[in-house]
Amino acid sequence: GIQVEQSPPDLILQEGANSTLRCNFSDSVNNLQWFHQNPWGQLINLFYIPSGTKQNGRLSATTVATERYSLLYISSSQTTDSGVYFCAVWSGNTPLVFGKGTRLSVIA
């Protein structure tokens, strides 16, 4: 089945810093989503981005489907950005497969 690898696994940032999270996948995908899971376990939909670039406030994402990777950019990070960021892909008939996530801690 498709493999999804995220890096880095852990990231500690000072408030106000910028960061880039990466998601590599091993096969072509129909769907790619970025999620933020907050410390209370809520899984928040950030982007649906099988290809191209999208922006939403301080967050933006780019997927280069031909090279099988996606990037999530967080600018001017805030403590409320802390949590785990998951990349998940749907490939062929295989439903959403999640990467292991990037655990982000933003320190004031």
Place this chain on the structure above:
Amino acid sequence: DTEVTQTPKHLVMGMTNKKSLKCEQHMGHRAMYWYKQKAKKPPELMFVYSYEKLSINESVPSRFSPECPNSSLLNLHLHALQPEDSALYLCASSQGAGQPQHFGDGTRLSIL
């Protein structure tokens, strides 16, 4: 994502109990999903319903029994669970296969 509602938020049960988890969405989505998430791990797919029919069962033990009474509602019936079944159970829905999935807040289940 609060358009998918899961109840209860927390559940503690003994190994001999029978309980049910409930998931509801009113977005007109035709696909619904159950995931299990252990601590510090990503969500893992358990079941997929498409147009109210079970389309995927990821080799889940029979002590977990899903049910989709109508297009808005998804249940997960629990019976004779084991302590290792303690986890966060997440429900999701999407318009169809391959479309963006929207998650509920989950039910945190503890088996004594």
